[in-house]
Amino acid sequence: xxxxxxxxxxxxxxxxxxxxxxxxxxxxxxxxxxxxxxxxxxxxxxxxxxxxxxxxxxxxxxxxxxxxxxxxxxxxxxxxxxxxxxxxxxxxxxxxxxxxxxxxxxxxxxxxxxxxxxxxxxxxxxxxxxxxxxxxxxxxxxxxxxxxxxxxxxxxxxxxxxxxxxxxxxxxxxxxxxxxxxxxxxxxxxxxxxxxxxxxxxxxxxxxxxxxxxxxxxxxxxxxxxxxxxxxxxxxxxxxxxxxxxxxxxxxxxxxxxxxxxxxxxxxxxxxxxxxxxxxxxxxxxxxxxxxxxxxxxxxxxxxxxxxxxxxxxxxxxxxxxxx
Ligand SMILES: [Zn+2]
Numbered sequence: 001x002x003x004x005x006x007x008x009x010x011x012x013x014x015x016x017x018x019x020x021x022x023x024x025x026x027x028x029x030x031x032x033x034x035x036x037x038x039x040x041x042x043x044x045x046x047x048x049x050x051x052x053x054x055x056x057x058x059x060x061x062x063x064x065x066x067x068x069x070x071x072x073x074x075x076x077x078x079x080x081x082x083x084x085x086x087x088x089x090x091x092x093x094x095x096x097x098x099x100x101x102x103x104x105x106x107x108x109x110x111x112x113x114x115x116x117x118x119x120x121x122x123x124x125x126x127x128x129x130x131x132x133x134x135x136x137x138x139x140x141x142x143x144x145x146x147x148x149x150x151x152x153x154x155x156x157x158x159x160x161x162x163x164x165x166x167x168x169x170x171x172x173x174x175x176x177x178x179x180x181x182x183x184x185x186x187x188x189x190x191x192x193x194x195x196x197x198x199x200x201x202x203x204x205x206x207x208x209x210x211x212x213x214x215x216x217x218x219x220x221x222x223x224x225x226x227x228x229x230x231x232x233x234x235x236x237x238x239x240x241x242x243x244x245x246x247x248x249x250x251x252x253x254x255x256x257x258x259x260x261x262x263x264x265x266x267x268x269x270x271x272x273x274x275x276x277x278x279x280x281x282x283x284x285x286x287x288x289x290x291x292x293x294x295x296x297x298x299x300x301x302x303x304x305x306x307x308x309x310x311x312x313x314x315x316x317x318x319x320x321x322x323x324x
Contacts, residue, residue: 059094059103061085066109071128078107078131087161089195090168097294099175105164107131115163117170124167126160134159137222155215162216165192176294185237186246190283192216193250198284210251210259217247245272253280281317285310 061084066075084105085091101122110127117124138155141147169188173180180187196213224240232239238246248268252259253276262268268276288310295303 059090059105062104062106064106064108066128068109071109071132074128074131075107078128083107083160086157087164089161089165093168093195095296096299097172097176097291098296099294101175103168103171103175115167117167117174119174122171122175124164124171126164126167130163131156131160134219137219141218154212155219158212158215159219161196161212162192162219165195168192172291176291178290183236183238189243189246190250191287193247194284194287197251197254213247213251217244220244220247245269249273249276250280250283252276253278281313285313285317 063075063079063083066072084107090105099122104121104123105126106123107126107128110125110129113127113129113133115124115126115130134156135152138152141155142149142151166188169191170184172178172191173184173188193213196216197209220240220243226241228239237243245268248262249272252262252268252273256273256277263270263273288306292303292306292310
């Protein structure tokens, strides 16, 4: 498997998804359509397998040893498991864009819970404290709901995927000088959601993909008290409940028929659900358009292909708007 194949798979997955969503407005969603994005996505190569295409500049991955004795075990675990290689979406976009400098991903002791992008060092930092808290929350979740033994690790992995993609979004906005109107926090949540929805290994079923995003949505709500002060209202992040519903809307928007149950159980209001297919389509098209001009040398052919999909889906969207 070459990384070029990855790029093709990712671009096609994004483009096909967009075309599928655009078409869904004017015709019933077909099972074949829903399966399509996944059918063009290939599994990633085994860890350690050399890349056929030189990614320039590639991402860099590191595990910084913590000072606190209490974090040593987490450090050993993530280093031995090579956590950065366990994130399929990050792996897929490694080398995809012509970045002005190398983007580094590092796990580190931060002194508090968090994950962030450091523009000065072009560095995405994932804190060991975050991994510890996520694991604890996964155990609570497992016990409260009587879930399987593997749930805590699954909870950690799903949330780490979302969190790291969110920070990668901040990095891409900074390094590629991408325009963003509105809150950047919302925009990069959307990118993380789209990448997780539209890129999955062949070993992941659609249910697992949406299940993972559901765990990320669960995490967003986990610290909410539902009572907010002025500081929360003024924050650069949307309120936890709003981030939750925004993510639910993105999921629902990819397949309103398939996810009709979300409205039935109250994970999404009927009024919001009505605009989700349109919003998901717009968000997907916007991110694709923002990123296409920055494809790394060697990926132009795939960019052309994605651009054709974009053009076609645009025409479909126009037609849907006239019809609707
Ligand atoms: Zn952020």
